[in-house]
Amino acid sequence: MLNARKGRILAAIIQEYVHSAEPVASEVVVRRSGLGVSSATVRHEMAALEEMGFLSQPHTSAGRVPTDRAYRFYVDTLVREERLTAEKRQRLRRQMHSLAEEAERLIERAVRALAEEIHYPSVASTVRPQERLFRHLHFIPLEARRVLGLIVTDTGVFEGQPMELPEPVDPDTLDRLSRWISARLEGLTLGEITRERLEALVGEMARYQRLLDYLHRWMDREVRRVAGGRIVIEGTTHLLEQPEFRQLDTVSPVLSTLDREEDLAEILRPVPGRTVWVTIGSEMPYAAMRECSIVAATYAVGGRTMGTLAILGPKRMPYQRALPVVRFLARHLSEALTDLSA
Amino acid sequence: MLNARKGRILAAIIQEYVHSAEPVASEVVVRRSGLGVSSATVRHEMAALEEMGFLSQPHTSAGRVPTDRAYRFYVDTLVREERLTAEKRQRLRRQMHSLAEEAERLIERAVRALAEEIHYPSVASTVRPQERLFRHLHFIPLEARRVLGLIVTDTGVFEGQPMELPEPVDPDTLDRLSRWISARLEGLTLGEITRERLEALVGEMARYQRLLDYLHRWMDREVRRVAGGRIVIEGTTHLLEQPEFRQLDTVSPVLSTLDREEDLAEILRPVPGRTVWVTIGSEMPYAAMRECSIVAATYAVGGRTMGTLAILGPKRMPYQRALPVVRFLARHLSEALTDLSA
DNA sequence: GATTGGCACTCGGTGCGGTAGAGTGCTCAT
DNA sequence: ATGAGCACTCTACCGCACCGAGTGCCAATC
Numbered sequence: 001m002l003n004a005r006k007g008r009i010l011a012a013i014i015q016e017y018v019h020s021a022e023p024v025a026s027e028v029v030v031r032r033s034g035l036g037v038s039s040a041t042v043r044h045e046m047a048a049l050e051e052m053g054f055l056s057q058p059h060t061s062a063g064r065v066p067t068d069r070a071y072r073f074y075v076d077t078l079v080r081e082e083r084l085t086a087e088k089r090q091r092l093r094r095q096m097h098s099l100a101e102e103a104e105r106l107i108e109r110a111v112r113a114l115a116e117e118i119h120y121p122s123v124a125s126t127v128r129p130q131e132r133l134f135r136h137l138h139f140i141p142l143e144a145r146r147v148l149g150l151i152v153t154d155t156g157v158f159e160g161q162p163m164e165l166p167e168p169v170d171p172d173t174l175d176r177l178s179r180w181i182s183a184r185l186e187g188l189t190l191g192e193i194t195r196e197r198l199e200a201l202v203g204e205m206a207r208y209q210r211l212l213d214y215l216h217r218w219m220d221r222e223v224r225r226v227a228g229g230r231i232v233i234e235g236t237t238h239l240l241e242q243p244e245f246r247q248l249d250t251v252s253p254v255l256s257t258l259d260r261e262e263d264l265a266e267i268l269r270p271v272p273g274r275t276v277w278v279t280i281g282s283e284m285p286y287a288a289m290r291e292c293s294i295v296a297a298t299y300a301v302g303g304r305t306m307g308t309l310a311i312l313g314p315k316r317m318p319y320q321r322a323l324p325v326v327r328f329l330a331r332h333l334s335e336a337l338t339d340l341s342a
Numbered sequence: 343m344l345n346a347r348k349g350r351i352l353a354a355i356i357q358e359y360v361h362s363a364e365p366v367a368s369e370v371v372v373r374r375s376g377l378g379v380s381s382a383t384v385r386h387e388m389a390a391l392e393e394m395g396f397l398s399q400p401h402t403s404a405g406r407v408p409t410d411r412a413y414r415f416y417v418d419t420l421v422r423e424e425r426l427t428a429e430k431r432q433r434l435r436r437q438m439h440s441l442a443e444e445a446e447r448l449i450e451r452a453v454r455a456l457a458e459e460i461h462y463p464s465v466a467s468t469v470r471p472q473e474r475l476f477r478h479l480h481f482i483p484l485e486a487r488r489v490l491g492l493i494v495t496d497t498g499v500f501e502g503q504p505m506e507l508p509e510p511v512d513p514d515t516l517d518r519l520s521r522w523i524s525a526r527l528e529g530l531t532l533g534e535i536t537r538e539r540l541e542a543l544v545g546e547m548a549r550y551q552r553l554l555d556y557l558h559r560w561m562d563r564e565v566r567r568v569a570g571g572r573i574v575i576e577g578t579t580h581l582l583e584q585p586e587f588r589q590l591d592t593v594s595p596v597l598s599t600l601d602r603e604e605d606l607a608e609i610l611r612p613v614p615g616r617t618v619w620v621t622i623g624s625e626m627p628y629a630a631m632r633e634c635s636i637v638a639a640t641y642a643v644g645g646r647t648m649g650t651l652a653i654l655g656p657k658r659m660p661y662q663r664a665l666p667v668v669r670f671l672a673r674h675l676s677e678a679l680t681d682l683s684a
Numbered sequence: 685g686a687t688t689g690g691c692a693c694t695c696g697g698t699g700c701g702g703t704a705g706a707g708t709g710c711t712c713a714t
Numbered sequence: 715a716t717g718a719g720c721a722c723t724c725t726a727c728c729g730c731a732c733c734g735a736g737t738g739c740c741a742a743t744c
Binding site: 025026040043044060062 | 706707708709710
Binding site for chain 2: 738
């Protein structure tokens, strides 16, 4: 598609632009690319690249800026991902584990580590409740007639709202009841625990109707609440450090999108068949994000995809740095979560 | 301190400035205040008010802008809080309760309702872990040798990290153990459950050393983790709608502060002896916030202050609207939380 | 003595032309 | 095909004049 020299020139322009955020001049390419040719020659090539849709000029007599297509091409075929040094791996790992912690907090840690490493906003969508695996149900007596429900899943605990019972139920009965229910639901995903299935249980145990009703309503609510699961986000303000986001008209829509969890969940939706991917500018589902790119990776527990970890930045992202870090942290997160749930 | 006319003029200037965000001219005051005097007279008064430190001019021949001192005076003596209409109360109440929910979520709701009502960023600091009351401890068997710890407090549940036991412990023993411990710790705040107290328990029950160690480390961690408790924040981007935050140099430090939980916790720290208060510009503990004000209120459960609910905006805030809404939501939140924990 | 109309003065915002500099495209020689 | 040279284009920047908003002050009036 592109001969070797055009490729090198394009890569040089992208790399230069990534760190200068200014249109790149032919002269600069000569200096940076190390091709032994003059700027005039580079200008020829650049004109050709523009013709092909890889570069554009903000105005005649300005340098060139890469198009979305150029980034796409760069990411797909030109990038040479930096190798993470052993020390860096070590540091990232330490940052994630500075305390041994349960699922939610591990994810928060991963996001924070990512944001601090690359200095862009970082996000993770956590497990969608529907996909979590039911492990146990517990009814915890608070007082004689007040009970708190807890659902333990493979990746954490759902806590219900305390419930007021019409009459006292003794702790042992509660205990037997929760074991009984747990045995029948274990191994299902929360999404599979439907109204029908719960109603079937009620049939078998009409006596404890009240408790089952409670469980019922509570699960309906939890499971449906946020279609995309929870969102963790860190380092939003790094965006403001970037020159293209120095005018408010540009940042403002992006920040608003980051504020809206549903939209973020959509943006982070995994691309089927990939564990690491890049979404560039116009490929974003929202117009508000068309000045941005994300580098994203799914994380999984025991082979089941549980969510997405991603970094968000301007289209001129340091892809070759971001890719390996995101990949590493997502993989490491998967391992840590799998250990937890083992 | 100020005669009646000066007061009316000052109030008019503040109100006008709150919604125009532009220096206020004498002519405008005449039109707005309804005092039957000419602009020249008002100019005299304005000069006097400037002399007294209540007004300032961005430059000679510009209108006047209120100083921090003016806002302070306005808030302390001049504001007439708007009365909330019955419908508005009803709406706020509904927004908070659109689902019956447990503590954490009630707080989130309150913050969201506030942000949507006033259109400024809203925050709440939730309960500091130290101040929560220990209710019960539960050990939940996951598998034969894996146990999950839960601490039920007056306002929610703390979930530990699953623990690996050296040898299987049967559920009944776990159960007795947790009841035994619970009985000894009930009624203490988490902050009062010190290393010493736990070590005393270990002494009594050397056999289950391992479980107690776990509890021990876990509580140390939880209780110390975030000095200021959790922070909930909503609607940050409303800030960008305000003219004074249209230049990035002004917003950027504010947004960064909002990103840092510790700083926010500091800003929201209750003022002793007050349930509702206003912090204006230079009164803020951080220089980064000196273009902002907050209107804040504490919420409480059963008389114990549990956290702060607040709205954050430019110094020219619609205080007379914000005050009653914040007060109402905080009070209502207190009631809802008290109901929950009753 | 307080109030007011009138007026000169100040100062920021806007629009305009002129200039400097960066970077290109093109041409012609190699 | 490459490269040196040059004319051309466009932006960013500067200084300038002008306009209008709003004040401060003063002299006249109630």
